[in-house]
Amino acid sequence: MKPAAFEFHRxxxxxxxLALLVRHGEAARLIAGGQSLVPMMNFRLATPNILxxxxxxxxxxxxxxxxxxxxxxxxTRQQDVLESALVRTxxxxxxxxxxxxxxxxxxxxxxxxxxxxxxxxxxxxVLAAITLGASLTxxxxxxxxxxxxxxxxxxxxxxxxxxxxxxxDVAFPAAPEGxxxxxxEHVRRHGDFAIASAAxxxxxxxxxxxxxxxxxxxxxxxxxxxxxxxxxDGLRADLDALVAAEIxxxxxxxDIRAGAGHRRRLAAVCLADCIGELLA
Numbered sequence: 001m002k003p004a005a006f007e008f009h010r011x012x013x014x015x016x017x018l019a020l021l022v023r024h025g026e027a028a029r030l031i032a033g034g035q036s037l038v039p040m041m042n043f044r045l046a047t048p049n050i051l052x053x054x055x056x057x058x059x060x061x062x063x064x065x066x067x068x069x070x071x072x073x074x075x076t077r078q079q080d081v082l083e084s085a086l087v088r089t090x091x092x093x094x095x096x097x098x099x100x101x102x103x104x105x106x107x108x109x110x111x112x113x114x115x116x117x118x119x120x121x122x123x124x125x126v127l128a129a130i131t132l133g134a135s136l137t138x139x140x141x142x143x144x145x146x147x148x149x150x151x152x153x154x155x156x157x158x159x160x161x162x163x164x165x166x167x168x169d170v171a172f173p174a175a176p177e178g179x180x181x182x183x184x185e186h187v188r189r190h191g192d193f194a195i196a197s198a199a200x201x202x203x204x205x206x207x208x209x210x211x212x213x214x215x216x217x218x219x220x221x222x223x224x225x226x227x228x229x230x231x232x233d234g235l236r237a238d239l240d241a242l243v244a245a246e247i248x249x250x251x252x253x254x255d256i257r258a259g260a261g262h263r264r265r266l267a268a269v270c271l272a273d274c275i276g277e278l279l280a
Contacts, residue, residue, distance in 0.1 A: 003041035010053045014060070014166060017052055018141050021164045024050040030166065032060075032075050033110040035102065036118045060113075060168060063087060069171040070094070074113025078125075079104065081112060090174045093132060093201045093210075096183040097124040103191045113167040116152075119159045121253065122193040122215040124185070126153060130220045131199045131212030134172045140165035156218040176205025182274035185215070186266045188257070195258045196266035200274035207232035211275065216267045217250045225249075226275065234279060243272050 011017040021028055029048035031037055032055060040046040054060060060075035063084050070091040072081060078101055081087050081094065088095045101107055101115070101124050115125045116136060128134070129149040136152050138145050141164055152160050161167065175181075185197035194215040201210045209230035211223035223246045229235045235242065247267055254260040 001042045001044065003038075004044060004047040006041075006048055006051045008051050008053065010056045013057055014139060014168070017054060017057065017166060018139070018164065020050070020052050021166070022141055026163050028052055030054055030117075033077070033114045035106045035110040036114065036120070054166075061111075062169075065090060065174065066171065068174050070174050071169050071171045072112050073169050074111060074116075074167045076112050077108060078102075078110045078112065078115070079107040082107065091132075091172045092175055092179060093181040093183070093199055094125075094128050094172055096181050097128040097199055100124050100183065100185055100187075100194070100197075106191075112170060116170060117159060117161055117167050119153050119155075119157045119219075120193070121156050121218055121220065122195075122197070123220075124183075124194070124197065124199075124214065127197055127199050127212050127214030127220040129153075129170065129172070130214075130222055131201065131210050132172050133210075133222075134170055136167055137169045137171070138162075138165045139168045144168075146171075150222070153219045175201065176203045178205055179203040180278050182277045184270040184273050186270065193257070196263050196270050198267065198270035198274045200271075200278055202230075202278045204232075209275075209278075211271065213246065213250070213267055213271060216247075216252050216263050218253065221250055223271065226271075235275075239272060239275060239279075243268050243275075246271065 028050035030052050060073045062073040082098045134149045135146050181201045183199050185194040197214040199212045211226045214220035226242045229237045252260040252264050
C-alpha cells in the first residue's frame, strides 16, 4: 500500500521544527528513522497531513558521558548506540536491550527518540528507560523540561509529550563499575515484537538491583518488590515468590499474539531467568 498524500518539511534547526509544530498542530507528525511511522502510513493507520523530517537538524545525534549520566541524543541511530563502547561500559543494560530491537537494517535507521516517543509496550528501549529510571529532555516553544521515564510513559503509545514538543535526548544513570546485566524476551521469531520481556541490573558499587517487566502491561513496570528485597548480596525472600508477587500486582495484556495466562507464564520465566543468571 501507499501512504495518503502529505506535505513534507525538512527544518534546519529545532526552532524551525517547533514553529512548524505550532503552526500545524495535530495535523503534523515528526519523522527521523521512520521505522514505526512509515509502515503505519503505508497501511493508512496514520495519515498525517504534514510530515516534519528531523534528519537535517544538527545536534540531535550524540552519545556522551555527562557527569553521572549517559546522555543520548534523540536522533541517534539505534545501531550506533549498540556499537558504542561508552554505552557498553557505562550503560550496559541499554546495550543489552537494544541488541533485541528489530534487525540490523532497521536499527541503522531507527532512532532512540523515535522508539521512546512511540511508547510501544513491547519496546526494549522503553523497558530499559523505566528499569533504570531514565529521564527525557523535551523541548517546546515554551522552553525545555526534563521528565522522568515513569512519568513520561502514560499508556500504550501514549506519552506526556505535548503536540508542540520534541524529545531532544534521554539520560540514563551511569552504571557503577562491576555492574552486571541480563535481558530476556520471548518472541515468535527473531526481530518480532516481544510477547514478554525482562531486564535486570545489579551494581555492586551501590548495592542495588534494578528490575523491570516489559511487553505484558500497557507500560513497562519496575519490579519494586524484588528491588527492595535485594540486600547487596542476594534476595531476602524466595525468588519464585517475589516473581509471582510482581506479576500478580499488574494487569496482564491479552491480544492476538498471546493470552494473559500465557503472557504471565512467559513473564515469570524471563524475570526469574534474568535474576537467576546474575545471582548465580
